[in-house]
Amino acid sequence: MNHSGRTIGVLGGGQLARMLALAGAPLGLRFLVVDSAEDACAAQVAPMLRADWRDFDALADFARRIDVATFDFENVPADTAHWLTEHTKVFPNPRALATSQDRLAEKSLFREIGLDTPAFAAVDSRDDLARAVETIGTPSILKTRRLGYDGKGQFRLKSVADVDAAWEALGGAPSILEAFVPFERELSVVAVRARDGEFRTWPLTQNWHADGILSASLAPAPHAETLAPIAFAHARRIAEALDYVGTFALELFVRDGRLLGNEMAPRVHNSGHWTIEGSPASQFENHVRAVLGMPLGDTSALGINAMLNWVGELPPADPVLAEPRAHWHDYGKSPRAGRKVGHATFCADDAAEMRDRLRRIGAALGREAQVAPVIAALG
């Protein structure tokens, strides 16, 4: 079957949609992005329909012009996703989207499939919160059930005295209280499931955050030979439970050598950006393959890969451009505090070569603090 000329519609026109379109173009695929922002950066590489998520006239036009719809953003309203399924094919399915939009449903699924999580409790009132703090203790984190990402919609409680402040900070939204886990490492599984149920994972990735936003990733995650197959089995069970189609990420903590489920992202994920150069088939290419029913591509890792995120503004490009086996990604977005505006990926044959590369780059960009944990993890 030849998929030449088929069109993938993407709800959301950010850097993920942009990288989906760039990965799909060599396969002869076309894209149509829908976003309400005039300056959505995916519009630089694909046609865009400017519309609100709830503009069903525009969505009807969108659905007519595409062969399949997908998302670069998990917080698409559930009714929009459901409406779309009546007008075109939609992958991942709205149930998968709904589950991962709701921290309570998500964490409950993790436990159902046998993946432990930090202790948590549903919080729908100030009294719920007070009771939950007694059970779970402090430090703990109050998180809105919906619409949280990159550390937004969260409040950390240091003691019982913080209950009122926490409840006010989140505006009384339905939430969950989670035990704060002093984890040793953060890992993520980036995986893809095809329409026919075929399931593949890229090698396990280790991640570091700064101010709640991903700062760096390293793949394959070092010293994870025992944990990797367990993590992959959890990801597979989650995907099967949701009848998930496409690429997704499962974020995990490691505490006392054991895995705890943090959250899943029902889309291509920042911790999988290294796969663009570090794997024969990137997370973006395999996502478009999956949603169109094409065979999945090779998810092996080519050597060692490190990704540094550029948040707020881009550092100078030239030191990265001049470095061997380094790859610059500028999303074409204007700078803004806390905004992901680009990343760079560094590839190497072994840990020593990678350490040297990251040391040079850290020094040249004045980003020693960003590269330090990655260098340390390389042993």
Add this chain to the structure above:
Amino acid sequence: MNHSGRTIGVLGGGQLARMLALAGAPLGLRFLVVDSAEDACAAQVAPMLRADWRDFDALADFARRIDVATFDFENVPADTAHWLTEHTKVFPNPRALATSQDRLAEKSLFREIGLDTPAFAAVDSRDDLARAVETIGTPSILKTRRLGYDGKGQFRLKSVADVDAAWEALGGAPSILEAFVPFERELSVVAVRARDGEFRTWPLTQNWHADGILSASLAPAPHAETLAPIAFAHARRIAEALDYVGTFALELFVRDGRLLGNEMAPRVHNSGHWTIEGSPASQFENHVRAVLGMPLGDTSALGINAMLNWVGELPPADPVLAEPRAHWHDYGKSPRAGRKVGHATFCADDAAEMRDRLRRIGAALGREAQVAPVIAALG
């Protein structure tokens, strides 16, 4: 210096412009293509201005909207290229374009810089041709000085009796007669030169043609350790003689173990398509870097790489999509006899792995004849 948001204008909107735009997008660059064909395939990934090469009003608009102009096609009229230099930056420069547009000037340059060529003679009349056939002998090939590519504008003479037929076939256009060289191998240097004169080459590539059109490439070319530095030195001298900026290809024959210059292409080249996956910086990425004055990227080869061209129509995609370390490229063009509509690149760590990969693909696609010479060259 940050090049974010700068726009490269490309004259010609075919697959080379398309792959330039796809390579430049991750660098935060924008593209504007100008082409007279409504269905130019680069327009699927970049904005296009539909105009004729000689529509100077449209070109003025084009020049205003870009930071630098380049080409996906060497046969842009010389006056168009010259006109552009008065309105924007143009790389490569029009002199380099003019030299490679004219087989006589090109072959003369090769000899000047010390690169042997097959015997040749200028032919401006039927009498010139008769005299040239006496000197050069047969078999020989009459080629128009201008506008020839992919075997077009050529006539092969088997004996003196073919003089009239050859002269008529080429319509009396200014031509050159070249001795037919029964070469052992065809090689190409794909190289890039920066605005500051920095010069880099990708590893030497071995090529196979069918019906005058590139059919397959293999890089690094096997058993070329002695020839490679000589070939690179020739390419460098040519680039310096022309003050060339950007990616170009130098096609070479090997006869009795010695290199002969065939032709140069003043642009990214089909024999360099393997660099998209086979090198940290592809010929496309380094071309856009060069024309904008950015540092050049790493041109090393990652393992062994083979490219198969899809001419006329695409074979079924699925066997390639399902093969490890295989990459499918569909240019989004409609099928037509003799038209390049796509290619696939195969990567491997060693010759044995590549032979297995190509045998499987050859069998699955019924393309045994296309892969056979590549497998043979892998030893």
